[in-house]
Amino acid sequence: MKRYIVMVLGVQLLLGAGMVPGAPSSLVAFTPQIRSLIASGDPARGKDKAAGCVSCHGAQGIAENAAFPSLAGQRADYLYKQLRDYKDEKRVNPLMAAFAQPLNEEDMADIAAWYASQPLPPAKPADDDLGAATTLVRRGDGKRLIPACAACHAANGRGQAVAVPALAGQNAAHLGQTLQAYKRGTRANDVYSVMRNIARALSGEEIAQLAKYYESLGE
Ligand code: HEC
Ligand code: HEC
Incomplete structure (x- = not known):
């Protein structure tokens, strides 16, 4: 009985988070x-x-x-x-x-x-050293199977068809928070888990730096 309740609760938690295994x-x-x-x-x-x-x-x-x-x-x-x-x-x-x-x-x-139709938010130049983020954006990391962000989000961070978002000028707090949500699986609306797989391979430090990198690109 107890195990059954735990199971039902577990399934409801998954349902609540839109993460039914096998659901699109x-x-x-x-x-x-x-x-x-x-x-x-x-x-x-x-x-x-x-x-x-x-x-x-x-x-x-x-x-x-x-x-x-x-x-x-x-x-x-x-x-x-x-x-x-x-x-x-x-x-x-x-x-x-x-x-x-x-x-x-x-x-x-x-x-x-x-x-x-509106212009991107203005660029916010970053003071920090964003060298590691720049490498991830341009080259990715073959050892960890992380593709270059620019391959999909474009070299200028403005995204491309179909539905690959612009990241340029987006506020770093949102970028960091949503990458953490992909990493935890609480944001799971990315088709083929493309962003969940990438975010899982990133460290917290890398996520914070990538967020600042993209915030620094704006209009
Ligand atoms: C294979 C293509 C691909 C690669 C490579 C890729 N992305 Fe994405 N990314 C996407 C797609 C597609 C979405 C939109 C998913 C959705 O519909 O939620 C997305 C969404 C995002 C979002 C959410 C944007 C928002 O406004 O909420 C962020 C942040 C992001 N990607 C960051 C990155 C970073 C950083 C990298 C490199 C480490 C990267 N992506 C690499 C395809 C990619
Ligand atoms: C009370 C504040 C609030 C209002 C009002 C609001 N939003 Fe949002 N919106 C948010 C928050 C917070 C998020 C981020 C949620 C998340 O992490 O999924 C968001 C996210 C979004 C996103 C996704 C952005 C991205 O980069 O992926 C879109 C699109 C959006 N809102 C459109 C709208 C539209 C259209 C309206 C009006 C009809 C609206 N919002 C009204 C707070 C608000």
Whole structure:
């Protein structure tokens, strides 16, 4: 009986975190229909629809408080996917789930187009020595099977199709926190575990340095 209760609790913890073994990490498929929906997003309509987001993500998508990620200059395909993942509870965050829940497909495409149309946050030059992070970004580490971040996020940190996010100018607190969440598996909406596998191989020190590296690249 006790073992059964422990098992049920365990399964519920997994369910609660969106981590059912074998369940897909995201329900978003970039079909031609979804791509044309995202391409049809209207920035002007999106700006109006994002009025309720300003208090945390800033009037132009640049968060004033480092506890919240900036969205300005982010790719529309990635923004759309994150909003869907919050709504589908594939990226588990009760706060953002509440904001994503009322949005329909067109709202998400419009809001994504609005933030994507804005310039990235300004660069914040770092004082620290970021040599180790620069090597990971450009070359990765073959011994630990860590691919170069730039292979996917691009040399300038602006991401690429499909839905590989821009990291340039993002606040270091968000970058560090979300890499730790991939490492722990509490963020698990990355298809094929691509980021979870990489983050698991990184040390806490490397995560902190990579976060500063990308914050230092902005507009
Ligand atoms: C009360 C503060 C708050 C409000 C209001 C808010 N958000 Fe967020 N948002 C957050 C936090 C905190 C996170 C990071 C959550 C996480 O770690 O998953 C986040 C994350 C996001 C992300 C993912 C960013 C990334 O880099 O992956 C998107 C997209 C987003 N929010 C869009 C919106 C939109 C659109 C609205 C309005 C409809 C909104 N948010 C309203 C606090 C807020
Ligand atoms: C094989 C391609 C690939 C490589 C290599 C890669 N990434 Fe990613 N990364 C992705 C994808 C795809 C996502 C979006 C996953 C999702 O939908 O949640 C992502 C998401 C992220 C995010 C979340 C961004 C946000 O706004 O929340 C961070 C931070 C990140 N990667 C950092 C890194 C770092 C640092 C490295 C190098 C050590 C790296 N990535 C290497 C593909 C890659």
